[in-house]
Amino acid sequence: MTNAAAFSGGEAANLGPSVEGFLTPVVDPESAPFWEYTDRGELRVQACDACGRFRHPPRPMCPWCRSTQRGWIPVSGRGRVWSYVVAHPPLLPPYTAFAPYNVIVVELDEDPTVRFVGNLVTGPDGRLDEIDPATIRIGEPVEVVFHRLWRQDGSSVVLPRWVRAGD
Amino acid sequence: MSPAVAFQDATAIVGIAQTEFAKHLEPSETELACRVIVDACADAGIDPAEVDALCSYTMEATEEVEIARNIGCREITFFGQIGYGGGAGCGVVGHAALAVASGQAEVAVAWRSRKRGSGPRPWTSTAVQLKVPGAWTRPFGLLRPVDEIAMLTRRYMHEYGATRDHLANVALAARLHANRNPAAVMYSKPLTREEYMAARWISEPLCLYDNCLETDGALACVVVSAERARDLRHPPVYVHAFAQGLPPQHQTMVNYFTDDPLEGPAWACARRLWKNAAFGPQDVDVAQIYDAFTSLVLLSLEGYGLCARGEAPGFTEDGNLEVDRGRLPVNTSGGGLSEAYVHGFNLINEGVKQLRGTSTAQVAGAETCLVTSGEGVPTSALLLRR
Numbered sequence: 001m002t003n004a005a006a007f008s009g010g011e012a013a014n015l016g017p018s019v020e021g022f023l024t025p026v027v028d029p030e031s032a033p034f035w036e037y038t039d040r041g042e043l044r045v046q047a048c049d050a051c052g053r054f055r056h057p058p059r060p061m062c063p064w065c066r067s068t069q070r071g072w073i074p075v076s077g078r079g080r081v082w083s084y085v086v087a088h089p090p091l092l093p094p095y096t097a098f099a100p101y102n103v104i105v106v107e108l109d110e111d112p113t114v115r116f117v118g119n120l121v122t123g124p125d126g127r128l129d130e131i132d133p134a135t136i137r138i139g140e141p142v143e144v145v146f147h148r149l150w151r152q153d154g155s156s157v158v159l160p161r162w163v164r165a166g167d
Numbered sequence: 168m169s170p171a172v173a174f175q176d177a178t179a180i181v182g183i184a185q186t187e188f189a190k191h192l193e194p195s196e197t198e199l200a201c202r203v204i205v206d207a208c209a210d211a212g213i214d215p216a217e218v219d220a221l222c223s224y225t226m227e228a229t230e231e232v233e234i235a236r237n238i239g240c241r242e243i244t245f246f247g248q249i250g251y252g253g254g255a256g257c258g259v260v261g262h263a264a265l266a267v268a269s270g271q272a273e274v275a276v277a278w279r280s281r282k283r284g285s286g287p288r289p290w291t292s293t294a295v296q297l298k299v300p301g302a303w304t305r306p307f308g309l310l311r312p313v314d315e316i317a318m319l320t321r322r323y324m325h326e327y328g329a330t331r332d333h334l335a336n337v338a339l340a341a342r343l344h345a346n347r348n349p350a351a352v353m354y355s356k357p358l359t360r361e362e363y364m365a366a367r368w369i370s371e372p373l374c375l376y377d378n379c380l381e382t383d384g385a386l387a388c389v390v391v392s393a394e395r396a397r398d399l400r401h402p403p404v405y406v407h408a409f410a411q412g413l414p415p416q417h418q419t420m421v422n423y424f425t426d427d428p429l430e431g432p433a434w435a436c437a438r439r440l441w442k443n444a445a446f447g448p449q450d451v452d453v454a455q456i457y458d459a460f461t462s463l464v465l466l467s468l469e470g471y472g473l474c475a476r477g478e479a480p481g482f483t484e485d486g487n488l489e490v491d492r493g494r495l496p497v498n499t500s501g502g503g504l505s506e507a508y509v510h511g512f513n514l515i516n517e518g519v520k521q522l523r524g525t526s527t528a529q530v531a532g533a534e535t536c537l538v539t540s541g542e543g544v545p546t547s548a549l550l551l552r553r
Contacts, residue, residue, distance in 0.1 A: 017293065022306060023293055023305045023306045023310075024306055025302035025303070025306050026301070026302045027302070028299065028302075030299075031299070031302060056303075056424060057299050057300055057302075057303050057418070057424060063415070063416065082322065082423070083318050083319070083321045083322035083325070083423075084318070084321060085309070085314050085317040085318050085321060085370045085371060085372075086368070086370065086371035087308055087309075087310070087311075087314055087370050088367065088368040088369055088370065088371070091308070091310055091311075092291065092293065092310055095308045095310065098308075100368070100371070101308055103307050103308050103309045103314060103318070105318055105322075105423050113424075113425070113426050114424075115423050115424055116303070117303055117304045117307050117309055117318075117421070117423070118307050119307050119308065128308060133371070138321070138322070138325045149306075159306060159307070
């Protein structure tokens with residue numbers, strides 16, 4: 001059962017951490033399509049059907065034209081590092097095992113004001129700590145990859161992560 | 168007269184109190200709250216029975232009904248709570264002032280009681296914080312407030328050339344002030360630049376000394392009309408202006424999803440604050456700026472117009488934030504970094520002490536004080552004057 005299939009609509013569903021103990025996103029009615037697409041290996045961003053502007057994180061109404069007509073637009077999955085941190089303990093236990101690890105914010109090529117929080121790794125299933133933090137640069141180009149996290153109940157969710165462009 | 172002009176100096180803070188600040192205090196948050204409110208009333212010379220407005224934070228553990236039945240209020244006719252943690256403090260006092268200025272109440276109390284030193288760290292809860300925006304940040308290991316603010320800090324340093332030395336300037340000024348304040352947790356612990364630079368990382372680019380303390384403690388203040396204030400024990404500290412701020416596209420603590428993330432809630436708050444005030448940033452004699460993290464002080468100096476955008480790093484140099492030598496002494500009690508972290512309420516009471524002339528790091532002749540609440544969350548600010 002995928003994360004999206006587990007989502008029944010209405011309330012946000014917290015299905016608990018991954019088998020490794022990593023936090024998994026709570027899926028709510030607005031975000032459910034995002035996770036359905038990542039489950040298929042697609043990065044899509046919510047956009048207004050009326051004025052066409054992207055918005056992230058998703059929400060019911062367009063703050064620029066107030067339309068509630070909305071859809072999900074495929075994007076290239078290419079962007080640049082906008083900022084990053086290197087987290088050291090104290091952390092939650094499953095994360096401590098990988099500390100120090102990076103967390104980055106990526107601005108998308110299609111619209112630099114659409115930004116995703118993620119991790120810079122060398123491949124879809126790479127460890128959180130495999131990139132030397134001293135080599136990370138603001139502005140460096142990155143591309144999306146997809147990493148599946150399995151939960152105790154057999155459901156899963158696919159997180160977007162980032163690799164260096166061309167790697 | 169416009170309503171904003173009518174509000175200027177119409178109310179005053181006439182009583183303040185604080186408990187001991189420590190890593191662990193024995194009494195419950197409720198008991199600490201009740202004690203400190205009664206002490207603040209005593210400082211004002213007002214019978215707690217007269218309190219008819221209660222203003223606090225949504226994160227406050229003690230409800231108004233508990234306060235009222237403990238301190239023995241006759242009738243409460245105004246009560247309210249403000250959200251967003253450290254963004255609330257000045258708003259809580261501001262709402263108390265609004266209640267008094269608009270005739271909803273005559274004796275308003277604002278308070279914060281928190282056992283953050285001995286209680287759990289809120290971010291360790293994995294069950295309740297994964298909705299928007301946490302769903303988009305926490306699974307990736309952006310777990311703690313320090314991680315969230317470190318992200319903005321790195322970007323800020325990149326854009327404006329700020330360095331760790333500038334962050335250290337904030338931490339060292341706070342510690343210097345705490346070393347003069349016997350009530351401060353760090354009163355007897357000096358801090359050097361070398362120690363700052365050698366400290367362990369928490370979330371790069373922020374190290375241990377960029378983070379506020381974890382403290383048990385409580386503070387309260389009493390607000391009455393300017394007319395009543397004239398007859399009380401202490402010289403009135405007037406609430407000259409008050410504002411809250413929530414900018415476009417904001418997400419609490421992770422203001423990354425907006426056109427200009429470095430122009431945060433402080434900027435929205437500041438525009439209203441200065442619009443409603445009869446004086447400007449250049450007239451501020453001393454400032455208490457919310458400092459859960461050192462970098463929030465840099466962002467706030469710019470947001471509140473105390474210096475131009477991108478110029479806060481230089482503004483911190485040459486001891487400029489320090490009492491007795493700086494152009495704008497900041498966080499003269501030691502602030503959240505070195506006095507106590509009680510969601511910024513100690514900054515408010517320190518503002519009152521400065522304008523009473525009783526601070527342990529007194530700015531000679533201070534007549535105006537800017538107090539701000541947390542940047543990075545929906546926030547608030549007060550302009551106090553004597």
